[in-house]
Amino acid sequence: NLSDKLDKALHILKGHGQITEVNVAETLKEVRRALVDADVNYKIAKDFTATVKEKALGQNVLKSLKPGQLMVKLVKDELTELMGGEVAGVNLSGNPSVVLMSGLQGSGKTTFSGKLANFLKNKKTKKPLLVACDVYRPAAIDQLHVVGEQISVEVFSDRGNNDPVAIAKAGVAHAKANGFNVVIIDTAGRLAVDEVMMTEIANIHKAVTPSETLFVVDSMTGQDAVNTAKAFNDVLNFDGVILTKLDGDTRGGAAISIKSVVNKPIKFIGTGEKMEAIDVFYPSRMADRILGMGDVVSLVERAQEQFDEEEARKLQKKIAKNQFGFDDFLKQIQQVKKMGNMKDLVGMIPGAGKMMKNVDIDDDAFKHIEAIIHSMTPAERTKPQIINASRKKRIGKGSGTSVQQVNQLLKQFDQMSKMMKMMQGGGGKRMMQMMGK
Ligand code: GDP
Numbered sequence: 536n537l538s539d540k541l542d543k544a545l546h547i548l549k550g551h552g553q554i555t556e557v558n559v560a561e562t563l564k565e566v567r568r569a570l571v572d573a574d575v576n577y578k579i580a581k582d583f584t585a586t587v588k589e590k591a592l593g594q595n596v597l598k599s600l601k602p603g604q605l606m607v608k609l610v611k612d613e614l615t616e617l618m619g620g621e622v623a624g625v626n627l628s629g630n631p632s633v634v635l636m637s638g639l640q641g642s643g644k645t646t647f648s649g650k651l652a653n654f655l656k657n658k659k660t661k662k663p664l665l666v667a668c669d670v671y672r673p674a675a676i677d678q679l680h681v682v683g684e685q686i687s688v689e690v691f692s693d694r695g696n697n698d699p700v701a702i703a704k705a706g707v708a709h710a711k712a713n714g715f716n717v718v719i720i721d722t723a724g725r726l727a728v729d730e731v732m733m734t735e736i737a738n739i740h741k742a743v744t745p746s747e748t749l750f751v752v753d754s755m756t757g758q759d760a761v762n763t764a765k766a767f768n769d770v771l772n773f774d775g776v777i778l779t780k781l782d783g784d785t786r787g788g789a790a791i792s793i794k795s796v797v798n799k800p801i802k803f804i805g806t807g808e809k810m811e812a813i814d815v816f817y818p819s820r821m822a823d824r825i826l827g828m829g830d831v832v833s834l835v836e837r838a839q840e841q842f843d844e845e846e847a848r849k850l851q852k853k854i855a856k857n858q859f860g861f862d863d864f865l866k867q868i869q870q871v872k873k874m875g876n877m878k879d880l881v882g883m884i885p886g887a888g889k890m891m892k893n894v895d896i897d898d899d900a901f902k903h904i905e906a907i908i909h910s911m912t913p914a915e916r917t918k919p920q921i922i923n924a925s926r927k928k929r930i931g932k933g934s935g936t937s938v939q940q941v942n943q944l945l946k947q948f949d950q951m952s953k954m955m956k957m958m959q960g961g962g963g964k965r966m967m968q969m970m971g972k
């Protein structure tokens with residue numbers, strides 16, 4: 536019975552069984568996989584898990600009361616450390632202080648220049664001036680002016696001048712003469728690293744001696760971001776990194792790799808196109824985000840506590856034989872309800888969170904789902920494909936729901952069956968086996 540099983544599970548977790556060891560090894564493997572999936576360089580990911588393993592052994596994780604939780608903590612702390620540990624500030628010394636943007640074309644320099652100006656302006660003590668040094672495209676100057684208007688920050692530009700070094704200097708002089716205490720210099724980038732661009736940015740750098748030189752990089756460029764960062768750092772020895780476009784599906788692995796390779800702190804992140812979409816970079820939050828890919832350990836722990844092992848074995852057989860039906864679905868729902876929030880749980884399965892995003896099963900929806908299934912005949916439950924239009928109407932009436940809701944459930948069921956079949960292969964299979972043990 537359940538209490539026996541709980542006892543057994545606890546016994547295992549106390550370090551007397553071998554599942555714990557499997558846990559640690561499996562967890563580290565999952566972590567490494569998650570890191571690589573998140574665009575972390577393979578070698579960095581490997582070194583990382585080796586370090587964690589060493590620490591885990593040093594702290595006798597296997598003998599601890601809650602090995603899973605301790606593992607997660609170790610991994611998170613180590614990730615945080617890898618990304619710089621502390622929040623890094625921006626050096627705004629000098630009057631005016633000069634902030635120079637560098638980076639490839641399209642990385643988000645102009646957008647970030649505006650965001651930073653807005654961010655500083657809101658601090659009240661700062662009066663920023665934006666300077667347009669991208670002289671190659673008239674549109675680039677216009678773009679900065681549009682940004683400046685949006686946030687009510689003055690933009691210094693000189694359309695007749697095609698010497699960015701001269702404009703940068705004139706911009707700083709304009710700031711001095713007009714009471715601006717921060718100068719943010721937006722520069723031109725190219726599609727790839729080239730010598731002309733590097734020489735130009737180096738010359739601007741020399742001419743205005745910024746207190747803060749920032750390298751702006753698109754987090755979606757993954758591994759390439761690291762090479763670009765290295766090239767810019769070799770020339771500029773920049774002070775910090777700005778990671779843009781973290782609002783998309785990117786996992787932020789570039790953050791780890793860049794920090795490891797150039798050893799410069801990430802200072803801000805961009806999370807959207809709007810001027811407000813700027814955040815200070817918190818290494819520990821990023822670690823959470825990266826780990827959010829699959830909190831495998833707590834999934835295993837919770838599953839061990841709550842999952843009925845006998846049921847799990849039966850279920851696995853059914854899925855393998857393609858016999859998974861609505862009765863099983865109902866049982867699953869009851870299991871899941873025991874375990875806690877469905878979305879939480881699904882989110883713990885690596886890769887599944889994304890897939891289930893559109894499915895949107897919330898706890899309230901369970902009520903409808905259960906009612907609909909209860910209105911199905913046994914035949915309909917085992918063979919959902921026989922549910923035609925007139926059956927749908929009857930089920931809807933019987934359960935007090937609409938045909939649309941019935942349709943929705945059928946679709947959800949279909950997706951879930953597909954997911955379970957997928958879990959039969961690859962990492963999911965091992966997880967099911969662990970649950971079954
Ligand atoms: P630049 O060539 O380096 O000056 O890059 P831009 O600032 O012109 O940005 C290039 C594109 O990326 C523009 O379409 C921006 O709106 C967009 N962009 C910049 N930062 C972000 C961000 O944090 N998130 C998203 N989603 N888009 C961004």
Ligand code: MG
Pocket residue numbers: 644645646669675721722
């Ligand atoms: Mg630009």
